[in-house]
Amino acid sequence: MDLDFTPQEEAFRQEVRRFISSNLPPSLADKVKNGLRLSKQDMESWHAILNKQGWLASHWPQELGGAGWSVMQQFIFDNECAAANAPRIVPFGLSMLGPVMIKYGSEQQKRYWLPRILDGSDWWCQGYSEPGAGSDLAGLTTRAVRDGDEYIVNGQKTWTTLGHFANMIFCLVRTNSEVKKQQGISFLLIDMSSPGVEVRPIITLDGAHEVNEVFFTDVRVPVANRIGEENKGWTYAKYLLTYERTNIAGVGNAIAALMALKQQASKRYKRGKSLLDDAAFAARVARVEIALKNMRTTNLRVISTVANGGAPGAESSMLKVKGTQIRQEISALARRAEGVYAQPYIPQNPPQTLANNDSDLAVGPAGAATVGIQYFNNRKLSIFGGSNEIQKNIICKMILGL
Known part of the structure; x- marks a missing residue:
């Protein structure tokens, strides 16, 4: 299914192939090829290899640590990685939270959180779905009540992919119940080690522990960890979902x-x-x-x-x-x-x-x-x-x- 590439694009493709051939551990490629489950260390190792090369965030601006690639360069890189059986990069921090923070986050949030996504200091998971709010995401009931410079969060998230590996979770929470349901949601960044956070495994049909339930009981979250404005989280959530759905394809x-x-x-x-x-x-x-x-x-x-x-x-x-x-x-x-x-x-x-x-x-x-x-x-x-x-x-x- 090859495309016709320009000489410059073909040169880039060859560069990517050489890099993958020299840097992708054969044992890791064999795991991917044979459909075996990857460990946390497996996923982190490829993340670190790409970050060292400066090729991890191909879709981020260069000034924020991105690769600054063209559309075709991104496409070529993704396809060559897949063809070589390289692991897919865990998308939650890099391809989901990252674009939201770049567009809607404060300068202070960008300076602090984006480098930590790149160097692997933070492993993010996604707190969207709830037992009663999956496809009808706006029906979520996890609440965050303002208490001075903090929110107090109570509720439950489910189907939290790789949440047992994560130290951070970005969450949609209800901060106003008196308005149309899409208008009372905020977007919070929550430390998984906070008192009151509990992660329980869900074993899927294939026998794997990939997803989880996450419970919040009086969890205190700094207001500084809110992305954008209070009650405007639905806008940020929809923006993130467009990236998630494109990635799922x-x-x-x-x-x-x-x-x-x-x-x-x-x-x-x-x-x-x-x-x-x-x-x-x-x-x-x-x-x-x-x-x-x-x-x-x-x-x-x-x-x-x-x-x-x-x-x-x-x-x-x-x-x-x-x-x-x-x-x-x-x-x-x-x-x-x-x-x-x-x-x-x-x-x-x-x-x-x-x-x-x-x-x-x-x-x-x-x-x-x-x-x-x-x-x-x-x-x-x-x-x-x-x-x-x-x-x-x-x-x-x-x-x-x-």
Whole structure:
């Protein structure tokens, strides 16, 4: 799925490839390639490698520690990292809070928090969803009551991804219940070590501890940790969500996953022929590839808008819907290609036999069992960041005026 690059862009692509080849630990790339779970240390190590090179925040202004890259440079870098099986950078601080703080934060907040995102001093998680406020995010009930120079926060957040690794959480809290629900929300930065913060694990369908519940009981937060104005948090939240949804689309990762699927299918056989020669299977792969090429073009348009000072609009919802559908279809095809070997509940070490060790069963291909795990994990893609049904409503309102 190569594009036609200018000589300068091709030179940059080769530079990125050389850097990745020299700096990405092979053991880390193997983990990503085989769909194994990454440890906190794994994620932090690649973060640190990119930060040392000055390539971590490609979308931030140079004066704030960003790389100052063009739209195509960002696109090339993301795709080359995905093709090389580099880990995806944890987005919460870098790609979600960072842009909000750059646009709406005070100068003091930028000077203090942005360098800490880059050097890894702070690991951020996102406090948006609640048990009764997921897709209807404006219905949140976590409250923050002003007490002098502090807020006292009480409530609960859920589906907090990697919250057990985080030391900081950015939260939407209700600071006014007397107005329209979107108008009474504020955006707070909360230290996870504060008295009254409790993190409880949620074990997902694939058996992993990836998400959490977070409880706040009389947690005191400095007013200085509020982004922007009180009761204006909904504006900042929507701005952040456009970046989150664009990131969820995962164009580079989808391209890499499609390439891996083709390689996988070329080595799996049905009635003596490669799966890629099976008409039904090949047709599904072709539909995915066409959709992915179209999505890539839209992704470039969105990146260009951001680079020129704008923010993603309904396009981010379009990318989120189509991107998650594509990634789910790729994982479904990968599971189909492995057949009986794509069992989800097997330890992450590449399996040598099926779970019951029955000698009558054929030995599965290395890594086959993780295909099942990835399939189950990827069911979440069309739900988090605002369900795809909600995204379609947003598209109808913003583009069609319905």
